[in-house]
Amino acid sequence: xxxxxxIVESPAKAKTIGKVLGEGFSVKSCFGxxxxxxxxxLGIDHEKGFTPEYIVEPDKKELVRELTKSAKEASMVWLAxxxxxEGEAIAWHLKETLNIPDGKTRRIAFHEITKxxxxxxxxxxxxxxxxxxxxxxxxxxxxxxVGYEVSPILWRKVKPxxxxxxxxxxxxxxxxxxxxxxxxxxxxxxxxxxxxFHPASREKEVFKAELDTRFSSAREAAAFLNDCIGSRYSVxxxxxxxxxxxxxxxxxxSTLQQEASRKLGFSVxxxxxxxxxxxxxxxxxxxxxxxxxxxxxALGTAKKVIKDTFGAEYCxxxxxxTKSKGAQEAHEAIRPTFIENTSIEGTAAERKxxxxxxxxxxxxxxxxxEVDKTQVxxxxxxxxxRFIANGEVITFDGFLKVYMESTDDEPEKNNENGREGAIPxxxxxxxxxxxxxxxxxxxxxxxxxxxxxxxxxxxxxxGIGRPSTYAPTISTxxxxxxxxxxxxxxxKRPYIxxxxxxxxxxxxxxxxxxxxxxxxxxxxxxxxxxNDFLSAQFASIVDYGFTAKIExxxxxxxxxxxxxxxxLDNFYKPFRQTLDKALExxxxxxxxxxxxxxxxxGKPVHVRLGRFGPMAQIGDNDDPEKRFASLRKGQLLASITxxxxxxxxxxxxxAGHYKDLPVTVxxxxxxxxxxxxxxxxxxGKEDDPYTVTPERIAELIxxxxxxxxxxxxxxxxxxxxxxxxxxxxxxxxxxxxxxRIPKGMKPEDLTLEDCRKIIEKHD
Numbered sequence: 001x002x003x004x005x006x007i008v009e010s011p012a013k014a015k016t017i018g019k020v021l022g023e024g025f026s027v028k029s030c031f032g033x034x035x036x037x038x039x040x041x042l043g044i045d046h047e048k049g050f051t052p053e054y055i056v057e058p059d060k061k062e063l064v065r066e067l068t069k070s071a072k073e074a075s076m077v078w079l080a081x082x083x084x085x086e087g088e089a090i091a092w093h094l095k096e097t098l099n100i101p102d103g104k105t106r107r108i109a110f111h112e113i114t115k116x117x118x119x120x121x122x123x124x125x126x127x128x129x130x131x132x133x134x135x136x137x138x139x140x141x142x143x144x145x146v147g148y149e150v151s152p153i154l155w156r157k158v159k160p161x162x163x164x165x166x167x168x169x170x171x172x173x174x175x176x177x178x179x180x181x182x183x184x185x186x187x188x189x190x191x192x193x194x195x196x197f198h199p200a201s202r203e204k205e206v207f208k209a210e211l212d213t214r215f216s217s218a219r220e221a222a223a224f225l226n227d228c229i230g231s232r233y234s235v236x237x238x239x240x241x242x243x244x245x246x247x248x249x250x251x252x253x254s255t256l257q258q259e260a261s262r263k264l265g266f267s268v269x270x271x272x273x274x275x276x277x278x279x280x281x282x283x284x285x286x287x288x289x290x291x292x293x294x295x296x297x298a299l300g301t302a303k304k305v306i307k308d309t310f311g312a313e314y315c316x317x318x319x320x321x322t323k324s325k326g327a328q329e330a331h332e333a334i335r336p337t338f339i340e341n342t343s344i345e346g347t348a349a350e351r352k353x354x355x356x357x358x359x360x361x362x363x364x365x366x367x368x369x370e371v372d373k374t375q376v377x378x379x380x381x382x383x384x385x386r387f388i389a390n391g392e393v394i395t396f397d398g399f400l401k402v403y404m405e406s407t408d409d410e411p412e413k414n415n416e417n418g419r420e421g422a423i424p425x426x427x428x429x430x431x432x433x434x435x436x437x438x439x440x441x442x443x444x445x446x447x448x449x450x451x452x453x454x455x456x457x458x459x460x461x462x463g464i465g466r467p468s469t470y471a472p473t474i475s476t477x478x479x480x481x482x483x484x485x486x487x488x489x490x491x492k493r494p495y496i497x498x499x500x501x502x503x504x505x506x507x508x509x510x511x512x513x514x515x516x517x518x519x520x521x522x523x524x525x526x527x528x529x530x531n532d533f534l535s536a537q538f539a540s541i542v543d544y545g546f547t548a549k550i551e552x553x554x555x556x557x558x559x560x561x562x563x564x565x566x567x568l569d570n571f572y573k574p575f576r577q578t579l580d581k582a583l584e585x586x587x588x589x590x591x592x593x594x595x596x597x598x599x600x601x602g603k604p605v606h607v608r609l610g611r612f613g614p615m616a617q618i619g620d621n622d623d624p625e626k627r628f629a630s631l632r633k634g635q636l637l638a639s640i641t642x643x644x645x646x647x648x649x650x651x652x653x654x655a656g657h658y659k660d661l662p663v664t665v666x667x668x669x670x671x672x673x674x675x676x677x678x679x680x681x682x683x684g685k686e687d688d689p690y691t692v693t694p695e696r697i698a699e700l701i702x703x704x705x706x707x708x709x710x711x712x713x714x715x716x717x718x719x720x721x722x723x724x725x726x727x728x729x730x731x732x733x734x735x736x737x738x739x740r741i742p743k744g745m746k747p748e749d750l751t752l753e754d755c756r757k758i759i760e761k762h763d
Contacts, residue, residue, distance in 0.1 A: 005074035007067065007094055009081050012280035013113065017080065020118045020282075028070060030081075034060050035093050037140065042148050046572075049565040050141055056097065064097060071098045076106060078122065083109035083331065084288055085139075085558060086468055088132035095128065111289075112337045113282040135558035142166065142550070142568060145575075150538060153582050158533055159526065159609075166541060166550070167465050168476045169534050173542045174458055175450055175483050176523045176531040183639050185446035190214045191221035191498075192442050195387055196435030197233060197378065198424075205424035206435065209378055209389035214442075218496055221439035222507075225500045227382045233432040236379035236386060244368040247399040249292035249320035250333035250361050253467035254460045256287070259360070261453030262406035264352050268452040272471045274353045275334070282337055283344055284357055288467040289331035290460075292320040294361070298332070301339045302365040310401060316367040335361040363403035370396040374423045378432060391423030434500075441495040449520035463548035482527030486634040487685065490516035525591055525614040525637045537582040540574070591637040595645055605645055607637045616645040632667065647690065656694045663697055665689045676701055716752045723747050723755065734759050 006027040008014050018027040035054045037043035045051045056064050071077050077100050081087035091107055094100070106125035110117040143166050150164035193211035198204070215221040251259070253272075260271040275287035294302070299317050306315050320333075336358050344354045371394050378387035394400065450458070456470045465473055477483045490513035498507045523531070531542070540546045550571070556562035592608035595616075603619045603626075612630070614637050619626030629648035631640065652666035655674070664675040665683075672689035674681040674697055681704045683689060687696065713730060714723035722733045723741075730747035732739040732755050739762050741747055745754070 003074050004076050004078060005070050006078040006080050009087070009090060010276075010280055012277065016113050016280055016282045017118060020113065020115045026070065026074070028067060030067060030090065030094060031060075031063065033090055033093060034064055034067075035097055037144055042144065044141055044144060050568045050572075051565075052137060052141055054093070067094070068098045071100050071104075075104075077104055078125070079105060079107050079128070080109070080121070082286065082288070083111060084286075084468060085132045085136040088129050089136040089140075092128050092130070092133045111331050112285040113280065114337050131560045132558050134564040135554045138557050138564040138567060139554055142571060145568075145572065146541065149575075149579055150534070150541070150582075153537075153579065154530060154533065157582070157585065157587050158529055162526070162530060163480060164530070164534060164538075164541070165476060166547065167459075167469055167473045168480075168482075169531070169538075169542050170464055170544065170547045171455060171459060171473050172477050172482050172523065172527055172531050173535065174455060175477070175521050176528050178447060178450060179523050179528075179636070180638075182446045182449065187443045187446065188216075189441055189443050190216055191218065191439045191496075193221065193224065193437065193439045195437035197387070197389070197432045198435070199426065200431040200433050202424065203433075207376075207389055207391065207423050209376070209387035212386050212388050215439070218441070218498070222498055222505065224383060224385065225437065225439055225498055225505045228380060228434070228437055228500055229503045229505075230382065232381040233387075233434055234379050234381075235376060235426050235428050235430040235432065237375075237377040238426055238428060239375045241373040241375075242395075243371050243373055245371065245398075245400070246368050247318075247363045247366060247403070248360065248405040250294060250335055250364045251357060252290045252292060252322075252333060253288050254290070254456050254470060256334055256357070257456050257470065258453040259356060259406060260353060261451055263356060264349075266349070266353070268456055268471045268474050270349075271353065274349050278344075278346075278350060278354055278357075281346075283341075283346075283354060284337060285332050285335050287334055289334060290467050291322050291331045292333045293322070294319065294335060294364075295332055298335055298339060298361075299365065302362055305339050306362060306366055310366075313396075314366050314398065314401065316398075317365055320364070333361075359403040363399040366399035366402060367396070369394055369398040369400045376423055376426055389423055391421060393422050437500040439498045441497065443493075443495075443514070449517065449522060451520060455521060462544050463551055464544065466551065477527070480527075481524055482530060483521050483523055484633065485519045486517065486522040487519065488515055488517040488634060489686075490514060522634060523636070525609050525631075528636065528638060529588060529591055529609060533588055537585060538578055540578070593637060595640070595642040598646060605642060607631070607640055607645060609637065616640075616648050618649065630667065633671075650690060653690075655692065655697055658694075658698055658701055663694075663701075665692060665697075674700060679704075713747050714750060716755065719752060719756075721752065721755050721759075723750055732758055 004021075004025045006014075006017060006021065006025055007030050008017060008027065009030060009032050011029045011031075014027045014029040018025070021027065035056045037052055038055050039057075043053045043055070045053060077098075079091035079094055081090040081094075087109070095105055106122075107128045108118075108121035108125050110121045146166045147163060151162065154162040154164055192214050195209055195211075196206055197209060198206045211224075215224065248255070256275065257268045257271050260266040261268070266274070272287065275284065278284045279287050299319070303315050303317055334357055336354065339358070339361060342358060344351060346354070371392055374389075374391040374393075376389040376391075378389065380386065448454075452474050455474060459465045459470065459473070478485070492511050493514055494509050494511050496507060497510055498505055534542050553562060553567045557564045557567060590609040591614070592606060595605045595607060597603060598605050598618050601618065603623065606617045608615065608617070610628075614631040614635070616629045616631065617626055627649060629645075629651070631637070631648065635644065652664050652675075655663045655665045657663060658676055661677050666673060666675065667689055668680075670682070672683040672687065674683065674692075676697075681700050683692060683700065687700075711725050712722060713725060716722070720735055724731060724733055726738075730741055732741060732750075734755070739758055741750070741758065
């Protein structure tokens with residue numbers, strides 16, 4: 001009875017804390033929540049003030065028995081789960097489930113897993129904060145009520161096996177509304193005029209300038225260029241400014257997710273998984289936070305590191321204020337636990353994310369960058385329009401020596417904004433000589449689709465969700481297939497460019513690629529249908545202001561200003577009435593649209609949501625010769641055109657022969673594929689099933705054959721036994737079943753008898 005038992009959420013965290021505490025402490029993991037609401041029933045007693053009925057799931061019962069035994073044998077139990085609402089709830093559930101007496105338990109919390117932080121927590125234990133526990137419980141109960149009571153209505157009115165959720169449905173609404181903005185968007189063309197100039201006496205000092213207006217038609221642009229013939233160009237104004245750029249604050253959960261997406265290409269879930277590993281290994285502070293503050297120790301360490309590495313002039317200590325709407329976690333920002341460690345050991349992804357955190361933290365404590373800005377206005381003697389040149393020169397790099405924050409803005413291709421660094425020394429009335437002046441046709445762009453990171457940013461701006469909910473929310477709408485990540489290939493389009501060189505204007509038609517997207521969030525047809533149903537029948541559930549207010553109520557519960565079940569009662573009464581009304585509504589029409597008639601047959605063409613997903617149909621339902629085709633990924637019932645729908649019926653298509661055997665190209669559940677000699681070969685992402693060439697088909701088939709041959713290690717064809725290379729290592733295949741090869745046995749040395757024994761043992 002002299003052992004101290006410390007319980008944390010994960011084995012990795014237990015291992016790190018075990019090294020810190022050493023002898024006299026036993027550190028065990030509870031693997032997250034040890035009890036929760038039942039997955040098979042609502043698990044909430046409305047009559048008793050929304051009392052939750054918690055159960056220990058079968059897969060956790062053995063763990064609970066072990067922890068109960070360890071707790072009884074220990075002299076003191078330290079509950080060291082994370083210092084947020086979820087962690088506080090885990091600590092409370094542990095105390096209740098393991099029946100630990102008040103006098104034998106202590107709650108400790110820390111924001112970083114270092115020796116000083118952990119020992120300080122043990123020296124300053126506290127009680128379990130029941131306000132935080134009740135705030136987490138209120139969120140869990142409310143989300144269960146919404147999910148369990150709205151989802152069955154979706155099953156009846158829309159489609160079986162659908163689900164609704166309080167935050168996920170709002171996130172879905174954002175994605176759907178953005179897609180509808182894009183559908184409604186009408187691109188318009190305009191002409192941007194740019195010119196190259198240099199001082200009359202200094203030919204090598206060339207700089208770029210852009211006209212102060214953009215023309216809506218080719219005629220206007222051509223007229224201006226013709227006005228420029230024979231014109232004199234002179235400096236009409238020069239404006240000098242000195243300015244500065246300040247660094248971004250240290251990372252919060254959402255800004256880390258955004259920057260890791262922009263700079264490293266990580267998904268939100270991937271970022272959180274890697275960050276959790278870094279935290280549990282004692283390398284960074286707690287990764288779920290909306291605070292931008294740093295501790296005094298961190299500020300001091302950062303100052304020393306900057307001074308020693310870059311010089312005293314690069315230091316500027318700052319303490320940032322949290323501006324996030326509804327910020328509630330009293331943590332530090334995300335930073336390295338030891339700022340002096342510029343790098344770490346670990347996986348490539350862990351090293352990259354740590355490097356990002358280190359740079360952001362250090363840059364936040366560095367001096368501003370200093371810049372000289374110059375703007376020059378250039379008068380054109382034959383026109384009232386002026387050219388504007390903007391130059392910017394960094395005179396002191398400051399924090400830019402380490403880090404520059406990215407943005408979500410998508411810069412217009414070929415738009416250089418007239419910024420080319422330094423502009424030569426000029427004075428008013430100086431004469432300038434023109435080089436080439438060109439008017440280039442450009443097009444307005446539709447609003448960008450959300451990335452995972454920009455969706456998190458939007459949710460945070462609206463006050464919806466908290467650091468712990470962003471990643472699960474996006475994961476849910478992707479898992480439910482309400483939203484999918486879509487890559488869009490670039491499309492070629494023509495544009496006009498008119499060039500004035502000397503006293504002659506020439507015009508030429510060029511082409512450019514546009515519309516390429518990678519991993520952008522796009523609603524699926526079922527996602528749009530669910531959103532429209534919820535928006536019509538459960539307006540408050542998907543209302544941004546209402547959802548943000550719910551988050552504020554959780555914050556009030558956490559601070560002790562609101563009782564959790566009173567808040568739920570206020571929510572549930574009007575919600576119950578909404579449920580009853582929704583049950584009386586008619587089913588939606590499954591997104592059905594009539595697109596017109598097929599020119600070849602004259603039959604009507606429809607699109608709708610069918611049993612196996614969105615589909616196009618030629619012919620009415622009573623037509624015995626009606627034909628069906630599935631829509632492609634990224635195509636939507638609401639926006640597909642007749643031409644696009646008819647193209648779907650071109651597949652499957654005969655695509656010639658390979659080695660005298662016919663080749664068919666089609667699209668299946670897993671994407672476009674080639675069928676040849678009874679075998680299926682997937683097309684690459686860059687291959688279009690409608691236009692893929694015989695040469696490319698031959699290449700794909702040959703590559704697949706090489707890959708298949710390399711897969712075989714051993715073969716016993718008479719017994720239908722094969723030893724193969726797999727994604728997770730070598731294995732035995734027998735009668736379409738796979739069998740693991742025991743450790744210590746070399747696959748290439750296996751005999752037929754060895755294989756039979758392994759198969760018999762598994763069977």
